[in-house]
Amino acid sequence: MNGGTEKKSIPYTVPIGPVHPALKEPVMFTFQMEGEVVRSVDFAPGNTHRGIEWMGMRRNPVQIVHLTDRICGICGIVHSLSFARAVEQIAEIEVPPRADYIRTIMHEFERIQSHLLWAGVAAHELGFDSLFYLAWRVREQSMDLIENITGNRVNYAIVQIGGVRRDISDDQRPLIERGLAYYRGLLDQMKNVFLNDSTIRMRCRDHGLLSYRDAQLLCAIGPTARASGVSMDVRHDYPYCAYGDLDVRPVLPPAEFGGPKGDVYDRIIVRLLEIAQSIDIIRQCLDNLPAGEILWEKKLPKLLLTLKKVQGEAIGRVEAPRGECMHYVRMDGNDAPATWKVKASSYSNLMSWIPMLKGEQLADVPIIVASIDPCMSCTDRVSVIRNGGSPDYLTKEELTRLSHEKTRRLIQCR
């Protein structure tokens, strides 16, 4: 950084990032390296902060619902659902039970596709590309069903304040049934491939450890917290939509795989088991789908007029695939809400990277960073700046190559 005059000395500073294609906020990492080992980590998000909350505070709630769809490309329903639930509480809008069930079904399909997407990314980070293709191939089934139900693969636009915008017809049911049967048949195979593979175990077991206490103190949520043994699942703890009628238990790493250790491996187990749980929930929702309306008010001008008059504040909260997603909304009798605060799931999970990455090797960085599921592949571009030297840029491919080489080394050592 000083034009090559200063001597290179330990620890080396390794910045990674900031561009990561799928995270809401791309993250710039700076590692202090001692040889191959990470000594300390610092990160700076916010490279594509789009000011969505600022935009929302100048729009009416119906416009914001469609804005929330665009907060994240993968969490297509959780943000709109959280926001709609907050506004519904302020306006005391009773959502028809059928709409609650359809919201739940969509919520779970999203979890299936998100977890499978993650499983594929994790496999790719490890250099297990055939598994990556398999996971993403399998994911297509849920994407097709989502498209069938909502009309869109992403940005579903199914949630409206007071209900959902599309019903599930009787013609669609056999399709959904077929999709569920497909996943049920595949799950054992997926579990076998992921959990009985010695290479995956070598790369993931005891790497990226997050202790129970750290998970609590750093406010980790979702599968990241559950893998560390923190029993926390909004669907179980805090009833919303159809979950108040169902029996959803938080998935913790079972004792047969060595109990909750809080490593990358446990995060894989939790997510795989949650896919099975989601299938069960969709099945229960389909069986008990109540008849009736799907919207509290079909006419948008009437809905907007109601929302314009209401005053108050509320929290809308759901369990996103990555953990709790929360929106705080305050309305003061104007078109636009006075305050809208979005707390996405990754917002709470980012701090967990610090203890996870400490003491790990550079080649393990991709899988550990990906293990909290920051949406997609972890590192897009890496620049290595040795102290005093000019920056050497490491591309994502090179970092992935490092990770793949480590896998190969381990296989040879076996």
Added chain:
Amino acid sequence: MNETPHLSPREIIDLYKTEFGAGILDARITERGEGTKKTKSHDIWLRVERALLRPAIKKLIEIRFPHFAVIAGNDLGEEIELLYIFSVFYGTKFGEYMVTIGVKLPKTDLTVPTITDLIPGALLSEREKQEFFGITVTDIPDGRRLFLPDDFPQGVYPWRKDDTGIKPEMVRELWTIGRPKDRPVPPVPEKKPVPEEPVVKGEEKTSGGAAE
């Protein structure tokens, strides 16, 4: 951690009232039931005196270590209200409550003590409040900007509704800028802008667009 047994929302509020008395300015519970069984979820809203922020959070930790979600903020004109949003009793079947602890800060003195010594995970949220509301968090272990870029002007706080908020000249409407000129031609020709557009008011009914 000394853990108290599971309490009802009312009992939590009673605990706070006996401990802090008149320091609790407002306390209420909201409920919400959804689905067919309408199982209730509970939110607890506490407004406390400014000096009681940390004691109130310590009290919550004493009851059960909470999950810290986020700090939300309201610009109320003369004051900024910070809302520390927690949830307690996670892991209990339908027994988790959101607990929101709110404090008001006058705009003449926007300082608040850090809570990162109690809950380290609150750091990101505190950094965010510093840059978006212009609040000073005293003793914050890391006071850098979080989301805003380094070249963002100093003294502009996006979530404020007074003159320190985003200035109109900072806002660029996409429709006034148009398509970048150095890109390939789009496959479908762009529509010509309708000249009558600025005349349309909210009250006037114009045909088109609302065909469904």
